[in-house]
Amino acid sequence: MWAIDRLGRSARDLLNTIHEIQEAKAAFRSLREGLDTSTEVGRLMITVLAGVAQMERERTVARIHAGIAAARQRPAYHHGRPPKLTPAQLDEALGQRSMGTPKRTIAARLRVARTTLDRAFAAHDARHATKDENKLVERE
Numbered sequence: 001m002w003a004i005d006r007l008g009r010s011a012r013d014l015l016n017t018i019h020e021i022q023e024a025k026a027a028f029r030s031l032r033e034g035l036d037t038s039t040e041v042g043r044l045m046i047t048v049l050a051g052v053a054q055m056e057r058e059r060t061v062a063r064i065h066a067g068i069a070a071a072r073q074r075p076a077y078h079h080g081r082p083p084k085l086t087p088a089q090l091d092e093a094l095g096q097r098s099m100g101t102p103k104r105t106i107a108a109r110l111r112v113a114r115t116t117l118d119r120a121f122a123a124h125d126a127r128h129a130t131k132d133e134n135k136l137v138e139r140e
Contacts, residue, residue, distance in 0.1 A: 003031070003032040003033065004030045004032075004046060004050065010057075011047075011054040014046075014050045014053075015046075015050055018046060021037070033049065035049070083120075084116050085110065085116070085120050089110050090120055090124065093117060093120065093121070094121075094124065097121065103117055103118065103121075
């Protein structure tokens with residue numbers, strides 16, 4: 001195999017796979033690291049490197065999550081793909097919808113897919129339905 005990190009996603013997964021190889025009366029050899037499970041030193045080094053690789057992966061994931069959390073604290077944070085419709089376009093589409101214009105026609109005018117329009121309407125309606133429900137609860 002080219003490298004031991006290609007064999008498993010975690011230390012346990014890697015060691016389980018190497019154990020299965022050994023049970024089949026075969027040996028694992030990593031070309032990049034030059035490790036071979038047919039020797040005691042090779043098995044020891046693979047075990048140590050598997051643990052280090054897992055720690056490195058966990059630290060990378062922790063840094064990614066910390067970066068995302070820090071980004072969410074910034075005012076202009078938007079995660080994911082930018083919306084196809086601007087707020088002005090959505091307002092225009094909502095106005096046309098209230099006048100009874102077919103969604104297919106609205107989508108064509110805004111040069112977006114009808115499904116994009118459906119998702120935008122659903123998200124808008126869900127936001128406003130929640131606000132309306134909160135107003136009802138406050139009145140009671």
